[in-house]
Amino acid sequence: MYQYDEFDQRIVDERAAQFAGQVERRFSGEITENEFKPLRLQNGLYMQLHAYMLRVAVPYGTLSAKQLRMLAHIARKYDRGYGHFTTRQNCQYNWPRLEDMPEIHRCLASVEMHSIQTSGNCVRNVTADHFAGVAPDELEDPRPWCEVIRQWSTFHPEFIALPRKFKIAVGTTPGVDRAAVAFHDIGVRMIENEQGERGFQILVGGGLGRTPYIAQLIGHFVPKWDLLSYLEAVLRVYNTHGRRDNLHKARIKILVNALGADEFRKRVEAEWALIKDGPLKLDPAEFERIAKHFAPPAYEKLPDAKAELDKLRLGKDRELARFVTNNVSKHKAPGYAAVVVCLKQKDVPPGDMTDEQMDAFAALSERFGFGELRVTHTQNLVLPDVRVSDLPALHAELSKLGLATPNHNKLTDLIACPGLDYCALANARSIPIALEVMQRFEDIDYQNDLGELNLKISGCINACGHHHIGNIGILGIDKGGVEHYQIMLGGSAGYDASLGEFLGKALPQEQVVDALTKLLHCYLGLRHSVEDRLIDVVRRVGLSPFKEAVYGPPTIRQGVAHANH
Amino acid sequence: MQIIRNGAIVEDAFVHVANGAEIPAQGDVIVSLSRYVEERDALRARAGKVGVRLASNEEAHTVEPYLGEVALVAIEFPTFKDGRGYTTARLLRDRYGYKGEIRAVGDVLRDQLRAMRRCGFDAYELKAGKDIQGALQAFGEFSESYQGAADDPRPLFRRRNRAAI
Amino acid sequence: MPKPPLKWIVTANFTVDGAVGYFTAARSFSRQVADAIVFASKEEAEAARLEAVRAEAVVTDPYLMEVVESDGKLDLLSARERIRSLGPTVPYGHFKPKSGAV
DSSP: OOOOOHHHHHHHHHHHHHHHHHHHHHHHTSSOHHHHHHHHHTTTEEEOSSSEEEEEOOGGGEEEHHHHHHHHHHHHHHSSSEEEEOTTSOEEESOOOGGGHHHHHHHHHHTTOOOTTSSSSSBOOOEEOTTTTTOTTOSSOSHHHHHHHHHHHTTOGGGSSOSSOBOEEEEOOTTOOSSOGGGSSEEEEEEEOTTSOEEEEEEEOOBOTTSOBOOEEEEEEEEGGGHHHHHHHHHHHHHHHSOOSOGGGOSHHHHHHHHOHHHHHHHHHHHHHHHTTSTTSOOHHHHHHHHHTTOOOOOOOOOOOHHHHHHHHTSSOHHHHHHHHHHEEOOSSTTEEEEEEEOOOTTSOTTEEEHHHHHHHHHHHHHTSSSEEEEOTTSEEEEEEEEGGGHHHHHHHHHHHTOOOOOTTSTTSOEEOOGGGTOTTOSSOOHHHHHHHHHHTOOHHHHHHHOSOOEEEESSTTOTTOGGGSSEEEEEEEETTEEEEEEEEOOBOSTTOBOOEEOSSOEEHHHHHHHHHHHHHHHHHHOSSTTSOHHHHHHHHOSHHHHHHHHOSOOSSOOOOOOOO | OEEEETTEEEEOOOEEOOTTSOOOSSSOEEEEHHHHHHTHHHHHHSSSOEEEEEOTTOOGGGTGGGTTTOSEEEEEESSTTOTHHHHHHHHHHHTTOOOSEEEEEESOOGGGHHHHHHTTOOEEOOOTTSOHHHHHGGGGSOSOOSSOOSSOOSOHHHHSOOOOO | OOOOOOEEEEEEEETTTOOEEEEBTTSSEESOGGGBOOBSOHHHHHHHHHHHHTOTTTEEEEEEEEEEEETTEEEOOSHHHHHHHHOOSSOBTTBOOOOSOO
């Protein structure tokens, strides 16, 4: 993974010192909270319901064992013994003290970490596939490109006060999308043209929240070395023309849809023409310098392990078999596998991990890999380089930690935002729903029978729980001071991106999981086989059978009420 | 009033004249771009320098025809959150080759100064009541930058030897 | 039965650690809602809020929250304010909250 040179290190050290000065001036009153707020946001520090919240950057979801140990140390010493992994591959703390922030930043900087631009109206963490570098279906590792974008966007002086936040994701897997690229402000998709040259499709204007949009294709084929100049042109058009009059209309998706893709492209490419052959042209040697950090580790020369994996899936150890079937993914190197470790523990909020678990997991990443781990955008972790022959031993260790739930991509591998238990923006709690679902549908055999299912839960319309793109989405709302929940169906975050539709009127908390049960029962009755996933059935038959299952048959006078928000 | 120019605190004689107000017969003034365009001949004929002030929604190309004759271009930040001025300054330098003074006015605070300088600003009217001495320190807070900008178009790797592994 | 009249509490977050604070009769901030002074007059509450606004080194973003007092008990009226006063209703770290409705 990328390792800092003296300049990378100096930049984070100086930023930590700058913020320490700003904190001092905040306490002394030299700057007001109004002036301080954007400064602390651009250092990832929010004010939430009960405390500050610090969002630490995990660039493209890659962490070293050493970094994870430091995250554990910070959790232990400066927080309440745990951290939370987010839907943008970052790590959050819910109880940091403002006066401890300088020390926390020094700790982070000592392991080449920071919380720069993880909030605020600037370019945020660049995210990627959690199997980057090991996935057999990628054209190349997206992470060097992410690192190039990260450096270009960090403290970019022209874009420090954008109309609103800006999120970029990079995908390099043709026909497949594990990074929700189409739902970002800019989605960068690597493709090969007919001449076999590699370049990028640039999609712009994706996003969820109040007005969800799938990104539109703006740059059809941007040659590799022109990536940064194209991104700069998009950002410049956005900085100049993005709306600043209304917080809820300020994202680039609003601009792209207001102008239309063609007009937006015209403006971007007019600007791009003037800068593409300037200093933003990527230098292959500099790219190589970065890419070398991501060179494959010293894999052993092992035979193909397909037979071994089949044996494990059919083996006597049923828990191990389930784990290998659901959580283990193919790897470029023969004899290796990428293992998804779901942070979906019973009675623990999804994505949470204690300091002890972090320390133990860091050791596992060293014992069963090369000291590297990944954070997914679905509140899980990945051990990217596990020898297939080590899977039984790894599984045994994960079981001791309570981290061996074999539910990847099944119903209880859900995601939930922090919701009203933590978040100042929320209208309803989301974690209790998540916990109830995880408890009610604990049975793995039943979940396997349900098949691939992505449930996503948000506590408000800001959609940090990505409810629009869940196969099943749940949105918490406030109805007369009481928490209620809307159910949506038919969303997908993958290459076949789609936005879900609301099923019917909002339900009080106690009815939500029963409604889910009815919904799933209806699906089981309609499908052809377990490979006929819920998303496939919804796309084929529409929402009516599900509406009827949950709300009963429609009467003549009563239409099914729709969401009102 | 005191302003920061080229990294130092200096006395400045320019006076901002609002759109409806009378322009003093002498002395250095800053007027809005629209006023400059309207009263250009009179402004050029009077004694004293004249600079133009761009609102945050006025793009660089609108002042381009006058860059050869104005004493400075002032760019407004109605709130420090409105970042359009950074692009405007950058284009004045990079696209139109303007070498004269670009001054930040309005909600100009210490913590934005460095980004402003990198975008091509070289003068700053700090928001009233703010510590101008302390603000100077903002310029020295970072010894390096990753990306090029108006102050130096070269990205870091072209300016420094970046360590290969 | 007539609804009890609306009253107000001034609440904020402590600047030092972000913890929830409530304005007290002693004109300071407490972490316990039980210590809060309940204003019957919105004007008085607003005056107290402005006092808190000026104490930015101590508390951040003070605002008025509506409450009612019935049967001698304080009703915070919204799930949000109840959760603010109680803490998260879900487990975290090694902590398990007391069960019960919010």
